[in-house]
Amino acid sequence: MRLLLVEDDIMVASGIKLGLADAGYAVDWVGSGERAQEVLTKESFDVGIIDIGLPGIDGLELTRLLRRPEMANPAMPVLILTARDALQDRVQGLDLGADDYMVKPFELPELLARLRALLRRSQAANTAVLSFGSLELDTANRRVSIAGADGLAATVIEIGPREWTVLEYLMIHAPKPASKDKLLQALTGWDKEITPNAVEVYVSRLRSKLEPHGIALRSIRGFGYRLEQTP
Amino acid sequence: MARPGLRAMTSDLRNRLLLLLVLPLSVLVLVSAWLDFRSADDAAVQHDQRLLRLLPGLADSVVAATTPGTEPLLMLAPAVEEFLRRSGEYTAFSVRTVDGELVLGEDWVQGPLPATTAAEFHSVEYGGVTYRVAVQRGETNAGELVVALADGSDPRQQWLQQLMLRLLLPNLLLIAAAGLAIYWSVRHAFKPLVDLATAVEHRSPRDLSPIDEATSPAEVRPLVRALNHLFDMVRAQVDGQRRFVADAAHQLRTPLAGLQAQVEAWALLARSGGKDRNFDEKWHAAHIQITPLAITLGVDEIEKLRAATRRTSQLAHQLLALSRADARNVDAAAMQRVDLKELCGLALELHLDAAAARGMDLGLEAQPVHATGHDWLLRELLSNLVDNAIKYAPPGGRVTIRCGRSTVRGVLCAYLEVEDDGPGVPPDEYAKVLQRFYRAPGAAGEGTGLGLSIADEIARAHGSTLQLMRGAQQRGLLVRLLFAPESAAPIEPPKTGLGE
Numbered sequence: 001m002r003l004l005l006v007e008d009d010i011m012v013a014s015g016i017k018l019g020l021a022d023a024g025y026a027v028d029w030v031g032s033g034e035r036a037q038e039v040l041t042k043e044s045f046d047v048g049i050i051d052i053g054l055p056g057i058d059g060l061e062l063t064r065l066l067r068r069p070e071m072a073n074p075a076m077p078v079l080i081l082t083a084r085d086a087l088q089d090r091v092q093g094l095d096l097g098a099d100d101y102m103v104k105p106f107e108l109p110e111l112l113a114r115l116r117a118l119l120r121r122s123q124a125a126n127t128a129v130l131s132f133g134s135l136e137l138d139t140a141n142r143r144v145s146i147a148g149a150d151g152l153a154a155t156v157i158e159i160g161p162r163e164w165t166v167l168e169y170l171m172i173h174a175p176k177p178a179s180k181d182k183l184l185q186a187l188t189g190w191d192k193e194i195t196p197n198a199v200e201v202y203v204s205r206l207r208s209k210l211e212p213h214g215i216a217l218r219s220i221r222g223f224g225y226r227l228e229q230t231p
Numbered sequence: 232m233a234r235p236g237l238r239a240m241t242s243d244l245r246n247r248l249l250l251l252l253v254l255p256l257s258v259l260v261l262v263s264a265w266l267d268f269r270s271a272d273d274a275a276v277q278h279d280q281r282l283l284r285l286l287p288g289l290a291d292s293v294v295a296a297t298t299p300g301t302e303p304l305l306m307l308a309p310a311v312e313e314f315l316r317r318s319g320e321y322t323a324f325s326v327r328t329v330d331g332e333l334v335l336g337e338d339w340v341q342g343p344l345p346a347t348t349a350a351e352f353h354s355v356e357y358g359g360v361t362y363r364v365a366v367q368r369g370e371t372n373a374g375e376l377v378v379a380l381a382d383g384s385d386p387r388q389q390w391l392q393q394l395m396l397r398l399l400l401p402n403l404l405l406i407a408a409a410g411l412a413i414y415w416s417v418r419h420a421f422k423p424l425v426d427l428a429t430a431v432e433h434r435s436p437r438d439l440s441p442i443d444e445a446t447s448p449a450e451v452r453p454l455v456r457a458l459n460h461l462f463d464m465v466r467a468q469v470d471g472q473r474r475f476v477a478d479a480a481h482q483l484r485t486p487l488a489g490l491q492a493q494v495e496a497w498a499l500l501a502r503s504g505g506k507d508r509n510f511d512e513k514w515h516a517a518h519i520q521i522t523p524l525a526i527t528l529g530v531d532e533i534e535k536l537r538a539a540t541r542r543t544s545q546l547a548h549q550l551l552a553l554s555r556a557d558a559r560n561v562d563a564a565a566m567q568r569v570d571l572k573e574l575c576g577l578a579l580e581l582h583l584d585a586a587a588a589r590g591m592d593l594g595l596e597a598q599p600v601h602a603t604g605h606d607w608l609l610r611e612l613l614s615n616l617v618d619n620a621i622k623y624a625p626p627g628g629r630v631t632i633r634c635g636r637s638t639v640r641g642v643l644c645a646y647l648e649v650e651d652d653g654p655g656v657p658p659d660e661y662a663k664v665l666q667r668f669y670r671a672p673g674a675a676g677e678g679t680g681l682g683l684s685i686a687d688e689i690a691r692a693h694g695s696t697l698q699l700m701r702g703a704q705q706r707g708l709l710v711r712l713l714f715a716p717e718s719a720a721p722i723e724p725p726k727t728g729l730g731e
Contacts, residue, residue: 011489018496022503083484104488105544108495113584176580218587221594222631223579228587 001119004045005029006036006062007081008054012104016049019108025115033057040066044073047119049111050098052082067097075126077118081106113175121172130171133229135215137171146213157209162187166202170217170227177226245417252409260402267397275363282365282380283350285311289380293326293335295373303373305335314380321360321383329368329375340381342366355381423448427455439466473554480550487547491540498537501530542679549681552611553667556688566693569604571634571647572597578613578632582621589626593617598635602645602714604693609647612689615682616649616710624653624707639713648711655708661699686710 003025007013010031017027028045030036033054040048048066052059059080067074080101099121100114124130130137134147136154144167145154159167169186170178183199203225207217216228288308295303305326307315315322325336331344342353342364350367362381369378427447441459444452528536575597586593613632620630633648656664663669665687668680687697690712698711 009485009489011486012492015489015492015494015496019492019499022496022500083481083488103548104484105491105540105547106488107541108492108499175584177583179576220579220583221592222597223576223595226583 001047002026002045003028003115004036004039004048004076006031006033006048006054006059007051008032009051012051012081016108016111019112020115023112033059033062036062037065040071040073040076042072045076047115047122048076048078049115050078050080052080063098075122077122079111079114079118117173117175120174124172130168132171132174132227133215134213135171135210137168139168146215155213157213159206159209160202162198163202163206163209166199167206170225174227177220177224179224181224183224244421245413248413248417249410252413253406256402256406256409260399278363278382278384279352279365281314282352282363282382285314285380286350286365286367286378287369289324289326289378290367290369290371290376293371293373293376293378295371303334311380321362323362323381325379325381327377327379329377331377334373334376336379337381340364340379342379344368344377357381424451427451431458439463439469473557476550477554480547480554483547484544484551487540487544491537491544494533494537494540497528497533498530501528501533546679546681549615549679549685552615553681553685553688556608556611556685556692566603566605568601569606569609571600571602571609571645574606574609574613575632575634575647577610578617581614582617585618586621586630589621589628591621591624591627592629593621594629594631596631596633596635600634600636600645602647604714605689608689608692612686612712613647613649615686619682619710620649620651620653620708624651628652628707637713639716642716644716645714646711647714648709650702650707650709652702652707655701655706656699658701664699665697683710686712 001024003020005013005016005020005027007016007029008031013029013031017029020027028039028043030039033056036050037057050059050062054062057065059082063078063080065071066076066078077099078097080098081104082101083104099118102111102114120130120132124139128138128140130139131147136145136147137143138145142164144157144159144164146157148154165186166183169183180196180199184194184196187194187199187202203217203219210217211230214230216230218226218228220226288311292305292307292311293303294306303326311324315324323337323340325338325340326334327341328334329344331341339355339357340362342351342355345351345366345368348368350365353364353366355362355364360383362383364379364381366377366379368375371378427442430442439462441462442455444455444459447455575595579593579595582593617630617632624630628651630649630651633650634646636643636645638644664683667684669684670680683697690697693712694715695713698713700709700711701707702709
């Protein structure tokens with residue numbers, strides 16, 4: 001996974017680089033917006049982390065620039081880092097094509113989780129395969145499978161169309177929880193008159209199919225469900 | 232605090248005014264009584280002289296009896312007759328022999344028998360009336376007799392009676408009326424001052440807005456001006472302090488971000504190192520940065536370092552949030568309609584991992600409800616409350632985020648609340664836990680002591696205060712923000728039957 005880090009603070013940058021490299025990302029680090037623009041015209045990255053407070057071309061400007069068609073990957077998901085956390089900055093950041101933001105100082109595990117979610121979403125848009133841990137959802141072939149460990153063959157799991165809708169929604173939003181209301185909305189494509197109980201039924205069916213493979217559907221009291229990996 | 236003092240001041244003023252008024256009034260009464268007495272005295276002298284003038288007339292009126300042995304006759308002189316008739320029952324006369332034997336008239340009209348022919352005056356009590364009695368011994372047609380005239384219309388006597396009626400009573404009434412008038416007017420004259428004192432007294436200590444000079448009476452305007460000046464100075468100082476804290480917190484965050492990024496990376500590396508095949512190489516890479524004097528830190532040390540760094544970062548963030556949430560600093564006009572249910576959902580998502588890490592059941596009980604407020608501040612409020620609940624409740628506990636509306640004094644008000652089933656806070660500590668940096672005795676080591684005071688500040692920015700109470704079954708802590716009734720929007724009609 002190739003990642004571009006645009007950050008002028010050496011301490012922050014080296015920390016992120018260290019942490020991300022450990023998590024398996026190939027990190028390219030540049031310290032200015034101008035340099036980032038130069039790199040982005042030539043090379044394609046899977047994801048970018050951009051600091052707002054850059055000298056010269058700042059993070060917001062850069063995010064706007066990199067969406068231009070002449071850039072190598074205009075669809076690159078971007079996570080904005082900001083030390084400013086006033087509301088205006090947040091909204092502006094997201095309006096200008098950033099996909100997510102984090103306020104400095106931040107916790108690395110949180111950054112990693114956000115990156116994974118960003119990548120999963122962009123992956124879903126590009127490759128039609130969603131993955132969560134060992135669970136894979138092939139949206140083109142409508143196939144759910146559990147990747148086999150160490151070169152073993154994948155296990156295919158049979159699920160019904162409504163279960164598919166629920167699982168797809170949960171996977172797109174993982175690790176965020178999905179509210180029952182949203183799941184109901186997603187399911188209305190199938191049935192006009194659908195009750196909240198139906199969601200519970202599909203979730204419990206999915207549970208019995210996925211839990212043996214280390215994937216849990218945790219109930220969040222009063223809210224909905226969340227996809228989790230059980231160790 | 233200022234009120235009893237002010238009351239004492241007005242009553243003191245009342246007493247002084249009363250004293251200042253009553254003293255000259257009393258002097259006036261005395262002077263007027265004295266003058267009155269003088270004029271009564273003059274009149275008395277005139278009365279005596281009239282009696283004196285009439286005595287010879289009375290003496291002349293006694294006509295000797297034609298037959299000896301019988302009583303002498305009385306032929307009243309016109310002047311004496313007029314005197315006796317005019318004054319009616321308050322006049323009387325007597326004629327007696329030099330031995331004191333009554334010849335004519337009333338027996339009681341007498342004094343000690345005079346030895347000479349000079350007129351003598353006496354006061355005689357008769358029938359409850361004090362009479363002035365003039366007695367003279369002289370020659371008459373009927374030989375030497377003692378004649379006496381009594382006059383009950385003695386001005387000195389009447390003066391004493393009338394003194395009460397004419398002078399003391401009206402003056403006492405006047406003094407009483409003056410007292411009432413003073414009481415009333417002092418109360419009314421001081422009402423603006425009392426109002427001003429009440430307004431200042433009932434002010435929240437955070438309210439440093441100037442008092443309206445135009446509505447205060449001209450006499451206290453200099454005081455109001457001085458107060459406003461003081462408010463200005465205090466406000467400037469408070470603003471300066473807040474700006475300083477905000478700036479300092481903001482400046483701290485940049486180096487903290489670097490420090491935290493480093494420590495976080497070390498912690499990740501140290502954890503993953505054990506199971507990673509390339510452990511040695513990576514470990515080495517991580518440590519090359521702190522050469523040439525390499526120090527080896529264990530996973531535990533690094534994680535302690537990380538925890539301390541995270542806490543410091545959180546503190547910087549909270550200090551900044553606190554100064555931003557300052558009720559004086561928040562523009563009430565910029566409030567929007569906020570979907571509280573959505574807000575609760577976001578807070579739940581944000582803290583799900585932290586709750587899961589402590590094995591806690593974080594849940595939601597949200598009704599669709601909107602309120603007028605600052606979206607980002609309310610987010611901050613919920614975040615601090617949930618964070619607190621997760622930190623202070625024991626592992627495996629239950630934390631619930633709620634929103635809805637409840638009826639307070641007959642009005643529907645929207646509310647936001649967070650309840651936990653942890654150790655709770657004793658009710659006498661409620662005020663203290665809202666103070667900045669206060670941490671309940673025995674509280675676990677993680678908090679900064681700012682969470683609740685930030686939440687309280689945000690509640691104030693929404694024209695409310697934070698309510699603390701016991702949770703269900705008298706356990707844990709329930710913190711609630713009750714919105715002002717006008718900010719509670721009417722219940723939304725359900726859109727499609729699917730909510731949200």
